[in-house]
C-alpha cells in the first residue's frame with residue numbers, strides 16, 4: 001500500500017522553544033481515515049503545521065505526498081499544498097472575500113475553469129447548508145458557519161489529503177454531523193486520505209479508522 | 224462602502240501628489256511666460272557714431288534678437304526750428320544713431336553685464352543704456368517667486384510621501400493576511416500579489432481621472448483665467464494630452480513601486 005505520509009525520527013519545535021514532538025516515527029497509508037487526539041497544548045496543531053510545511057522539521061525526515069519537507073523548496077511546497085485540503089483551527093478565511101469566493105480559492109489557485117468552479121462551489125454550499133449565505137462575508141457569519149465554510153473550502157478541489165484541525169470544535173450536533181458526513185464521503189467515495197485532530201471521535205462513523213494519540217512529545221498508535 | 228474606503232486613502236494621497244506636481248508645472252510655465260513677456264518689453268538702447276546694419280548689431284552678441292533704429296526726427300524737432308532744410312539734412316547725418324535692441328530671452332544680470340561690455344567694446348558705439356537697475360529688481364523678484372514655488376512643491380511632496388508610506392503599512396498589514404492564506408493553499412507569488420497590483424493600478428487610474436476632472440475645472444474657471452490675464456500672461460494650465468499623460472504615468476509608476484515594496488517586504492509565514 002502507498003504511504004501518503006512517512007515520518008522518521010521527526011522532531012518539531014518553534015525556534016528558541018522546547019521540543020514539542022520528539023523523535024516520532026509513523027506512517028499513514030493512502031486512503032486511510034486517521035484521528036489524532038491529545039491534551040490541549042500537546043502539539044496536535046503543531047504536527048499538522050509540519051504536515052503542510054508551515055513548520056520545518058527540527059530533525060528527522062518527513063515525506064508528505066512524496067515530497068520531503070525537510071529542506072523543501074518554495075515551489076515544491078506550493079505544488080504539494082495545491083493538493084492538500086486544510087481546515088485551520090482558526091479557520092483563516094479571507095475577510096474581504098465573500099463566502100463563495102473563499103470556497104473557490106483552491107480552485108482558482110489550481111486553475112480550474114469557471115464553470116467547473118461554480119458547479120463545485122454550489123454543490124458544496126448545499127452540503128454545508130450555507131447556500132443562502134453565499135454572498136455574505138465571513139465576519140457576518142457565526143463561528144460555526146465559518147467553520148463549515150472552511151470545511152467546504154478544504155474539499156473544493158478534491159485534495160489527495162485532508163488535514164482538519166478540530167473541524168467540529170465550534171459546532172452543535174447537527175452541524176458536526178454534516179462535517180463528519182462530508183469527511184466520510186470524501187474518504188469512501190474519492191479515496192481521499194483524511195487526518196482529523198479532535199477531542200471526540202464520533203461513534204456514528206461508518207469507516208475503519210486509525211487513531212494516534214500525542215502525549216509528552218510522543219505519538220502513539222492507539223489501535 | 225467597504226470597497227470605497229479601500230480605495231479612498233491611496234487615491235487621495237496619489238491625488239495630492241499629482242496636484243502638487245501640476246501646480247509646480249503651472250508655476251514653471253507662468254514664470255517662463257512672464258519672462259518672455261519681460262523680454263518683449265525689455266530693451267537696451269545704444270548710441271552709435273555711425274550707421275550700423277541689423278547684421279552688424281546681431282553679430283555683437285547672440286542674445287540680440289532684433290534691432291530698430293530710433294528716428295532722430297523728434298530730437299531735431301526739439302532743436303530750434305530756425306534751421307533750414309539743407310542744414311537739417313546735414314545735421315541728420317552728423318547726429319549719432321540711436322538703436323533699440325530687443326533680446327531673445329529675459330537676461331540674467333551677468334548676461335546683461337556681458338552684453339553691455341561687448342556693446343561698449345564695439346568701435347562705433349559710444350554709449351549703452353541697459354536699464355540694469357530696474358531689471359535687477361524684477362529679476363530678483365522672479366527668482367524669489369520661483370524659489371517659493373519650489374519649496375512649496377517639495378513640502379507637499381514630502382508630506383504626501385509620508386502619508387503614502389503610512390498608508391502602505393496599513394496596506395501591508397491588510398494584504399499580508401490574505402497573501403499568507405493564499406500561500407497556505409499553494410498560490411505562487413505572482414498570484415498572491417495579483418490582487419494588490421490590480422488594486423494599486425486601479426487607484427492610480429482613479430487618481431489620474433480625478434486630477435483630469437479637477438484641472439479641467441481649474442482651466443475653465445473664470446476667476447483663475449482673469450488672474451492670469453491681469454498679469455498679462457497666457458499659458459496652458461492643463462494640457463489634456465501631454466500633462467494628463469505625465470500625471471497618469473507618475474501615478475501608475477508610483478503605485479506599482481508601492482505595491483512591489485509591499486510584496487518585497489511581505490514576510491513569508493512559510
Ligand SMILES: Nc1ncnc2c1ncn2[C@@H]1O[C@H](COP(=O)(O)OP(=O)(O)O)[C@@H](O)[C@H]1O
Nearest residue numbers: 014017020038039040041042043044045046047
Ligand atoms: N507559534 C508558536 N510559537 C511558539 N510556541 C508555540 C507556537 N504555537 C504553539 N506553541 C506552543 O506549542 C505547544 C503545542 O501547541 P499546539 O500544537 O497548538 O497544541 P494543540 O495540541 O492544543 O493543538 C503549546 O505549548 C504552545 O504554547
Ligand SMILES: [Mg+2]
Nearest residue numbers: 044045089165
Ligand atoms: Mg490545536
